Amino acid sequence: MRRFPPERIVCLTEETVETLYLLGEDHRIVGVSGYAVRPPRVRREKPRVSAFTSADLPKIVALAPDLVLTFSDMQAEICADLVRAGVAVHAFNQRDIAGILAMIRLLGALVDARARAEHLVASYERRLDAIAAAVPPGPRPRVYFEEWDEPLLSAIGWVSELITIAGGCDVFADRSGAPAAKDRCVTSQAVIAAAPDVILASWCGKKVVPERIRARPGWSEIPAVRHSRITEIKSPLILQPGPAALTDGLDAIVAALR
Numbered sequence: 001m002r003r004f005p006p007e008r009i010v011c012l013t014e015e016t017v018e019t020l021y022l023l024g025e026d027h028r029i030v031g032v033s034g035y036a037v038r039p040p041r042v043r044r045e046k047p048r049v050s051a052f053t054s055a056d057l058p059k060i061v062a063l064a065p066d067l068v069l070t071f072s073d074m075q076a077e078i079c080a081d082l083v084r085a086g087v088a089v090h091a092f093n094q095r096d097i098a099g100i101l102a103m104i105r106l107l108g109a110l111v112d113a114r115a116r117a118e119h120l121v122a123s124y125e126r127r128l129d130a131i132a133a134a135v136p137p138g139p140r141p142r143v144y145f146e147e148w149d150e151p152l153l154s155a156i157g158w159v160s161e162l163i164t165i166a167g168g169c170d171v172f173a174d175r176s177g178a179p180a181a182k183d184r185c186v187t188s189q190a191v192i193a194a195a196p197d198v199i200l201a202s203w204c205g206k207k208v209v210p211e212r213i214r215a216r217p218g219w220s221e222i223p224a225v226r227h228s229r230i231t232e233i234k235s236p237l238i239l240q241p242g243p244a245a246l247t248d249g250l251d252a253i254v255a256a257l258r
Contacts, residue, residue, distance in 0.1 A: 005110065006067040009066065010029075012032075012033050012050045012055060013035070014037065014236060019104055020107065021042070026042075031047050032050075035240075054078070055081075057082070066088065067090060069092065071092050095157040099157075103242065104120055104242075108120075124243070124246045128250075131166065131250065141168050141197040142223075143163050143169060143196055143257070147184070147203070148203055151185045154171075154186050156176060162249065163253060196224045197227075197229065199225070201230065201233070202234065
């Protein structure tokens with residue numbers, strides 16, 4: 001990092017973009033992921049320099065960033081290329097709600113906005129507690145969250161936790177803490193055996209087709225399919241581990257479980 005706080009930041013995933021806007025530090029952003037859509041004006045204001053697993057290295061270097069923010073092992077090769085090009089990089093890897101809140105705090109510290117970051121975190125903690133406290137007593141609906149369809153991927157950590165906060169029971173919660181997506185692969189037979197009452201789907205960048213879910217062999221006997229309780233949650237709301245998941249993503253889960 002050439003200076004503190006960094007004056008020119010490139011964000012290669014959506015959640016750091018949204019967080020910097022919420023902290024009032026968006027003037028520092030000089031480049032974003034092509035998937036960044038929150039707030040909507042980001043698509044007009046900031047140049048797009050990457051997808052998720054690929055990036056335009058010359059374009060990033062030409063922006064002369066003080067800091068590039070990345071996420072997870074999926075961007076490890078991009079990180080390595082940037083480091084070799086002499087660019088300062090910070091790689092986040094939050095996989096649960098505690099990690100999301102820690103990311104907000106750390107990003108606040110990186111841009112010298114600690115107090116605003118703490119205020120934002122406190123507001124999310126109050127919100128999560130209030131929604132969890134409002135869950136009515138009684139049996140919880142069994143929920144299967146599908147992150148991908150070929151192969152079938154179950155919920156990652158923060159999504160599984162949000163299902164619980166919203167009043168549901170993730171049928172594959174035991175897999176949610178797995179470090180790699182391949183460890184969250186489930187079989188069609190396992191989903192049938194789990195008999196979820198609700199199916200939530202977010203196919204990571206492509207539109208969910210409920211008809212394809214209903215047409216899977218043997219799935220007609222799943223309660224969620226029998227009672228037409230299949231709901232798509234748009235991936236920008238739930239699959240980015242940041243503010244969107246804790247707000248609109250959680251609200252979408254709550255609505256689907258009613």
